[in-house]
Amino acid sequence: MTSPKPARGRPRDPAVEKRILAAAMDTYARTGWAAFTMDAVAQRAGVGKSALYLRWPSKEKLLVDALEEHSAPVLAPDTGALETDVLALATGLLRYFLDPTGWVAVRVAVDSAVETVEFGHVRERIVRMHNQAAAEMVRRAVRRGEFPVGEPVEPFIQALYGAVLMHVLTLDPDGREQARDRLEEHVTPLVDFVLSRIRRDDRPARASGSRGSTRRPPAGPR
């Protein structure tokens, strides 16, 4: 705000910032919080510790920023129909959770929910980011008449996200491995379950054959 560049002295190398963030994510993903060391990050990034502490006041803040840099990928695409939207979202989410990088988001969110502040509002930001994507998806569905107007949105989103999260949590290491190759197979039952309430509510008759079959709503129209 003061000016674009009244800076005196040597300007910061923007590449350094990137290398640090990448190294931070990499280190955390590989070794977890326990081995997430400032020295380690610095070394992997090929920089000195000064470069780190010039930019972030603490280890936590660094991790937070690194995380944010890499957490966009799970957005809900517009496929034209709620069912496919949800399936796509859940699949992306599952993939994200199964990826070390993505799981970091969960860990930080969980940690930040209780720890001695420090983490600031990381949790909030992460949660909001995902919530917005999901909310947008719902809004489209409402516009299309696929999602009943009065239906509360939050429980729907929380059940969806939560189901995928719990599902991952339930898997053992082998299961996680395999799940990466069979995302839809794992995700479908969950989506199916979560959608059943919504589906039922709209149209009287519906032929979405198969497993979703007759969660056919009370015949009456709305």
Add this chain to the structure above:
Amino acid sequence: MTSPKPARGRPRDPAVEKRILAAAMDTYARTGWAAFTMDAVAQRAGVGKSALYLRWPSKEKLLVDALEEHSAPVLAPDTGALETDVLALATGLLRYFLDPTGWVAVRVAVDSAVETVEFGHVRERIVRMHNQAAAEMVRRAVRRGEFPVGEPVEPFIQALYGAVLMHVLTLDPDGREQARDRLEEHVTPLVDFVLSRIRRDDRPARASGSRGSTRRPPAGPR
């Protein structure tokens, strides 16, 4: 069978174990992970560090056990009906998650899901413990005819637990504070949502093919 007891030498004092676990929980609850020091725990328990390391190989394991000691309360009671059972379970779960003690379980489970072994089967144990309680609840419901026989159980449980978990994750510190006094108010919408599919089942008609069958989007027009 439980104890062949060929034990030689001085037996471990069970009181020491208790004092340590209590001190651990106390210390953690008071000061959080940052100040959760082995020396501190030992001192508060009035024991030497040897007593700690004789029983637990690391700080993490100790914390895990300490919290396990306090995680029984979240079992699903038999209230006589599925709806009330689920409400009770979810309420207990919410209370548990809002308690620092309980939240640790989540953190540990999340951490252990990816960490380089280390935590080993902690996640497994925690998950199974909860799964069993829930499964028992469902079994009762099936016996009473409240839960359709073919209905897959896992998605139901995962959606339920996950919804509560995500709900807590969504709350900011203030929200968490308030939620402690309004458990049902927070839990009801979630339970309502999750149960909607089950409730519908007064009608037996159901043709759901096997799980995962059609990941093909509903053939219906758009």
Add this chain to the structure above:
Amino acid sequence: MTSPKPARGRPRDPAVEKRILAAAMDTYARTGWAAFTMDAVAQRAGVGKSALYLRWPSKEKLLVDALEEHSAPVLAPDTGALETDVLALATGLLRYFLDPTGWVAVRVAVDSAVETVEFGHVRERIVRMHNQAAAEMVRRAVRRGEFPVGEPVEPFIQALYGAVLMHVLTLDPDGREQARDRLEEHVTPLVDFVLSRIRRDDRPARASGSRGSTRRPPAGPR
């Protein structure tokens, strides 16, 4: 004093004492003070720590006793002449110092000369033990007229012992190794040097003028 054996309860196993002492010497000789552990000694002796602490109040005392058990071997034999007596004594001493077990005596003596008491009068006992043997040898020499009557004994003994000690101290590990097979070769120059004063004295000619002069006994006979 109360009686030879009015002892009640199980009597002490005398074999235990021996095994402990042997194990103590062995352990110390092998690994030095650093690894001279009560647990290690107990284990090597195949006994419990109680057996140790029933007999010795501390690690130091145990070592002291163990040491004493094994420090007799260097006594001055009566070969009939001073020169050969001294050579034999010095040779035995050198062998003793080159043996791990014997060197322990030196170490303990040196340690005990300054440490916070604890070691008690070990040094004293060790020193006295050797002194007596040497004094006896000198007495014989005096009787035979080989050792001048007025000649002070202590400097002679101290120079003799000290020379051997320093000689060992000067050797590097290899040198020590070799010295074990060439005891006399190493010892002769030292004996030679130390004895030169004595030898000379049978002969009257003497020119020790200088300040040291008058500790020479008044020329008169005694």
Add this chain to the structure above:
Amino acid sequence: MTSPKPARGRPRDPAVEKRILAAAMDTYARTGWAAFTMDAVAQRAGVGKSALYLRWPSKEKLLVDALEEHSAPVLAPDTGALETDVLALATGLLRYFLDPTGWVAVRVAVDSAVETVEFGHVRERIVRMHNQAAAEMVRRAVRRGEFPVGEPVEPFIQALYGAVLMHVLTLDPDGREQARDRLEEHVTPLVDFVLSRIRRDDRPARASGSRGSTRRPPAGPR
């Protein structure tokens, strides 16, 4: 040559080194080995333990260096005559051995003579340091014609040093105390004894063959 100085990073503060060595000597002198704690030294020096372990790999090495810093004073001065040189050397040596600081050198040398490597060449350094001083003294004497050319030097030095060492070893605590105030009184008989062989050398006549040559006892009559 001494320092190519390609040093990178912050250079070590030489003041820290000094403070640590001083604190080490101080702590040891005050409390003895038992209370010679790394933490204590660090605290007294006002530094962190890192500063200690950055320079010395273990407590022992630190002590060794600390005492080496204080062991210069026992060099043989050039007084112009062998007799006074030796007296001065022996007096200095006695004072050194009576000082806790100096005695440590002996302990370390004795320990290192057998220990499983560990101390490495400490013994060697200490021994050499003293040997050189004494050798220099002898060289001067030879130049002045006070010390016969063929006379073996090592036995002389070893007898001298050894006599003083044994003398100290013989003293009980009280004796040590008193000896500090009467150094010459204690040292003179020893010096006198050791020098007697050399002194005699106004008379060249000598029958003891060269050093190791005749380990056969002197042919002389008995």
Add this chain to the structure above:
DNA sequence: ACATAAGCGAGACGGTACGTCGCGTCTTTAA
């Protein structure tokens, strides 16, 4: 051209917790 200022890699530094190990004591069972 050259001083001034900041960035940067390297690593020393004061702290603090870790997990290990040893001491000397205590508590059990078996002999």
Add this chain to the structure above:
DNA sequence: TTAAAGACGCGACGTACCGTCTCGCTTATGT
């Protein structure tokens, strides 16, 4: 009562990180 086994309180060990602090060097701007 001794003995083996081993738990226990205590406290030092040597290691690892944190976040700060110099170093020497590099890279820009301002005069």
